[in-house]
Amino acid sequence: xxxxxxxxxxxHSFRTAVGRLIATCGFRVALYxxxxxxxxxxxxxxxxxxxxxxxxxxxxxxxxxxxxxxxxPLLPVIYLSGQGDIxxxxxxxxxxxxxxxxxxxxxxxxxxxIERALLQYEKRRLDDARARGFEDLVASLTxxxxxxxxxxxxxxxxxxxxYAISTSERTVKAHRHCVMEKLKAHSLAxxxxxxxRIGLLGPH
Numbered sequence: 001x002x003x004x005x006x007x008x009x010x011x012h013s014f015r016t017a018v019g020r021l022i023a024t025c026g027f028r029v030a031l032y033x034x035x036x037x038x039x040x041x042x043x044x045x046x047x048x049x050x051x052x053x054x055x056x057x058x059x060x061x062x063x064x065x066x067x068x069x070x071x072x073p074l075l076p077v078i079y080l081s082g083q084g085d086i087x088x089x090x091x092x093x094x095x096x097x098x099x100x101x102x103x104x105x106x107x108x109x110x111x112x113x114i115e116r117a118l119l120q121y122e123k124r125r126l127d128d129a130r131a132r133g134f135e136d137l138v139a140s141l142t143x144x145x146x147x148x149x150x151x152x153x154x155x156x157x158x159x160x161x162x163y164a165i166s167t168s169e170r171t172v173k174a175h176r177h178c179v180m181e182k183l184k185a186h187s188l189a190x191x192x193x194x195x196x197r198i199g200l201l202g203p204h
Contacts, residue, residue, distance in 0.1 A: 001046045001047060003028065003046070003047040003048045003118050003121070004028045004029070004030055004046065004047070005027045005029050005030070005049055005051055006038065006043060006050045006075070007019055007022070007030070007031050007051045008034070008037075008053060008064065009052075009056070010033055010034055010053060010056045010057055011053070012033065014103070015033065018051070018080070018110075019031050021110065022051070022114070024107070025107060025110065025111045025114070030043065034056060034058055035056060035058065035060070035061070035063065035064035035067075036058055036059050038050075038064065038071075039071060042071040045074075047121050047122070048118070048121065049075055049076045049077070049098070049118060050068070050072070050075050050076070052064065052065065052077050053079075053081055054092065055081060055088075061079060061088075061092065062088065062092050062095060065077050065092065065095045065096070065097065074121055074124045076098035077096070078097070078098055078099040078100075078101065078114065079092055079097055079100045080102075080103060080105060080110075081100075081101075081102065082102060082104075098113075098117045098120055099116065134183075134197050134198050135198050137182060137184065137194070138194070138200075140182050141178075141179060144165070144175060145175050145178055145179050145182070147165050148161055148172060148175040148179055149179045149183075149191070150195075150200065152176060152179070152188065152191065153188075153191055153192045153194075158172045158173055161176075
């Protein structure tokens with residue numbers, strides 16, 4: 001599927017001009033006059049990135065970026081603004097912005113930033129697919145195995161797990177063996193990594 005660069009900018013003339021410039025670099029372009037318009041017409045899943053103005057009437061750039069986790073979580077954000085300030089820039093970077101360019105950006109700078117963002121998109125897509133695969137493996141555990149998995153990845157020893165779920169250490173060892181086989185994990189470290197990737201132990 002061909003990547004799409006989504007341009008969100010309230011300045012009509014600039015939006016049109018930068019859209020044409022990006023098209024000449026060989027990318028497909030979709031234009032939006034506001035953050036609200038982007039959210040009302042969320043793009044279909046697929047490769048791409050978002051070129052976003054920082055300061056816009058209504059939904060500001062960083063506010064839109066914070067809402068992308070629901071509508072387009074895999075699309076990296078590149079800021080393109082002539083009104084950036086330190087506070088806004090810091091907020092954008094903390095929110096995970098891929099790049100920050102000042103208007104007017106050259107065609108070369110835009111192309112390089114877009115290419116970096118598309119590489120980042122592919123990385124996110126692969127990470128997301130891997131996480132979904134892990135979720136399927138964890139979903140194959142029985143309720144008791146899930147209990148054991150949750151406790152073992154939190155560092156609980158077999159004796160502690162046995163006490164927590166009111167069973168014997170021997171039974172815990174058997175469940176633990178099944179967990180490792182179903183998750184295709186070769187070590188406790190791998191099991192912990194899976195738990196982190198599916199959010200069981202917080203963000204990785």
